[in-house]
Amino acid sequence: MFLIHCPYCGEREQSEFKAGGEAHIVRPKQPTELSDDQWAEYLFMRKNIKGVQFERWVHTHGCRKWFNMVRDTSNDEIKAIYKMGEKPPTKY
């Protein structure tokens, strides 16, 4: 069970959070102009990396805020946490 440092509430136990899949997948601004393939790319395709992965998390049983996490999926080490809209760190 991780300890997650919510950028708004501080350190809390994993059970208060929910994972929301890969981060930095932007919803297309003009979906109607996309081909089926392009739309499918947005809709369905997600990475599943063994190693460093950028993820979305939400403090469901807390402030309900979404934020981003850099996590090494091979050992569950949380390398960085940053707010929505902030640039992903390049060094971690």
Place this chain on the structure above:
Amino acid sequence: MTDNLRVKSSKFIDETYKISFKFNNKTYYGYKGDTLASALLANNIHLIGRSFKYHRPRGIMTAGSEEPNAIVQLHKNTSRTEPNVRATEIEIYEGLEASSQNCWPSVNFDIGGINNFLSPVLPAGFYYKTFMWPASFWEKYEYFIRKSAGLGKSPTEPDPDIYEHKYIHCDVLVIGAGISGIIAAKTSAKNGFKTLLVDEKPYLGGSTIYQNSEHFKINNQISSSWLEKEINEIRKIDNLEIKTRTSVAAFHGYNFLLARESLTDHLPLHQRDGKVRHKLLKIRAKKVISATGSLERPLIFDNNDRPGILLSSAIEKYSNLFGVACGQKNVLFTNNDSAYETAISLFNKGIDIKAIIDNREEVDSKLVKEIEKNNIKIFKGYTIVDTFGYKRINKISIMQLSKDGQKVVGSKISIDCDCLGMSGGWTPAVHLFTQSGGKLKFRDDDQVFIPDIYPSDQISIGSCNGDFTLEEILTNISKTLKNFLNIKKTEYENLEVQSHFNKTKRNIWLLPTNKVIGKTKPFVDYQNDATAKDIKLALREGFRSIEHVKRYTTTGMGTDQGKLGNMHALGIISETAGSKMGELGTTTFRPPYTPLTFGTIVGRNVGEYFDIFRKTAIHDWHVENKAQFENVGQWKRAWFYPKENENMHDAVQRESKAARDSAGILDASTLGKIDIQGTDASEFLNRVYTNAWSKLAIGKCRYGLMLNEDGMVYDDGVTTRLDENHYIMTTTTGGAATVLGKLEDYLQTEWPELDVYLTSVTDHYATISVCGPNSKKIISKVIPNLDLSDEKFPHMSFKNTKIGKIKCRVMRISFTGEQSYEINVQANYGKSVWNKCMEEGKEFNITPYGTETMHLLRAEKGFIIVGQDTDATMTPIDLQMDWIVSKKKYDFIGKRSLYRSDTIRDDRKQLIGLVTENPKEVLEEGAQIVLDASKSPVEMLGHVTSSYYSPNLEKSIALGVVKGGKNMMGQKLIIPMENKQINVTVTDPVFLDKENKRLNA
């Protein structure tokens, strides 16, 4: 007590406190401080149970939690009985009743014992190979396999004991209170760290505390005396908490650990009432120090499993700690110096040692010399090739080992004995370390796996880190603790240690014999009866991965998780396959380290506390009025209100009819309610619902359908515009939380530019829905000053008003197709407003109805229920709800997916109505729908999603989804049931009042 093998009073045993207990219905006596195993051994009982597969007689092998064989069933009481309790761990108490497992009719005469003689035809994978064909016979085989499988019996009644969970936060957790753990805990606590020390045993001090030998000294004191003083000191330290009888079950990532503290299992039964039996401790430690010690290895030779064969260290513990001799004619078999410690200890107590068999050819440590000095015969360079005695060992045969240790030479020598101690060296107990994600490395010198890479802020010290001698432990511990705790010095830097232990060892994983391997039974996993032969067979059959061999042979899969034999299994694989131990890896040690009862895991969350349930403000009224309840999400919803003698069908028919004939009343408080405010609220709704919202006038309500981005219907409900920038959205009862979550997700991550705020207000309001042709009359009595004319208060609009002094919102919206009013009041007024409606509605026979009637009424109107008529594969187009999908809006969640190549197919399953040829016949929900049942394979076109007998239409009606259903109006289809076929016709899903006349009647 005919046999008494107490040899010397031990300070750990209180001989003034005699305890009687029963084993296999016979009464025995022991003393306070005894475990069941030590008390049985004192009574000269070794035979405890039968093995799993061959039903071989088995006895006590160890003196701790690694015990594979001496596992018993506790108690006969059907609620308190407990299987698989290790006799070596359970402390005896007045009233203890234990019996043997896995034997019938008794442990002395067990019918399953015949498997032992059938063993040549019961090799590894026997079950997989034999019972696979013919496939149709499996059901017959299964009956017999299940009957004879399994260890012990589980209780058949609810557990009457109380269990608790507790969170503990500490700076440093020390696991294991042996000499290393005691030193670590003291150092940590004295340096200001809030420290928790846990040990699974009832006493502190590990194996050093009963080490009473001149050969092991610290600062010129016998090691046990030195440690005793340390223990007395740590008991006085304030910021050090000590928990004994506390076994760490799991070590998860981020230093989160689960431990079971056993509080009453050692007490007489009558002292347990009302007390908590186990506490599950959820420990979050900043730092963890593992001092979990090591487990002695057995040796692998023919028939190494007979009762009377124990680990050498266990024999020492029984004599030193419990004052019990395990036998009167003892033989020790070893490949290292440990057995000599045992021998000296036994010798000093006057217990007879017939001989020591040592694999090693040259041994000359001080310990060995002392044994030789006392004229105990040592067979150097010998091995045991066989043992004898069915229910208790009575003889061994030994032979000389060849120089390379691969075979035996010379002639056999027989030695009589009644107890054999074996010592194959030590295995660090790294189970918890690996559970935490730690990586091991293999140390070739003494063939052990030790911790290498730590995944969290933790360290292993003492013998679990591969430091086996007192000297190594005490030399390394100071340095390790200083680094780990970041402190300058410890009290343990200049200890004078005297340790006569010589580390040489002759490691032979599978000892040679004079017989061919097929004729021998060298057990590797004692509990699951896996032998070296089975492992070799698995390798011959092509298994290479240790994980595969484990599953094929079941090595290491018992309740003991192979604590004793796993290393030997690896060793034999490596030798046979010619691969290096370090490269083979180990199997995964899974939590729990020792088994936990379910009671401990669930704690207080049993019965009505198993899950949270939510009640509406009007709940008590429903209870008083005999409502039957239905679980919807976590809510308890009134399902129907049977009057005397009514069954569910009768009640629902009466309620449904009353609602359409006069008036019905429903508690709709459970529907999710989300308060939406902000200057972009309308734009936000535009984006999340399929229809348009910008033009909705203040005071009006609108039904909305919400999709997932994949175009599938996700939720629905009515949203009301309370003000320019203020809406209240209703969601389905079950969807409330996930809808709020989804909306927040889009707001925060995709559209942060929108000025919108969401608040869940589900619990803040009670919602009372009054429907039916007389609803207007009832509401006009409840709220006399409200103008209810259709002009002033039309369908799909709302009013702010008051009932007396109670502020309320009244919405004229309908889920039944009848004219209806939904009164929303602050939740604590809910019941009084409900009562008022009931009172004013009396003259109109106002009838409370539950969720079942609600479902029936909406089905008559063809209204869908998301999650019943839809699953996550239905688009609004599939539901024939094209009318609600805006063509004009540029975008909304899921829009693009509505014209993917898959979603525009004509032959998707689509919602239709179904009527039966026989109007009395009601379809089963979930039944398959086909066109032609005669052609095989029958093509499944779809299934029935909702089905009722409509009292208002006086016929059976159903909704269903059918491939291409939209274009099948009037088509005859078939519902094939077990004994019949039901003929149905596809219709429009709206069965009643297609023109919506009743809404304004």
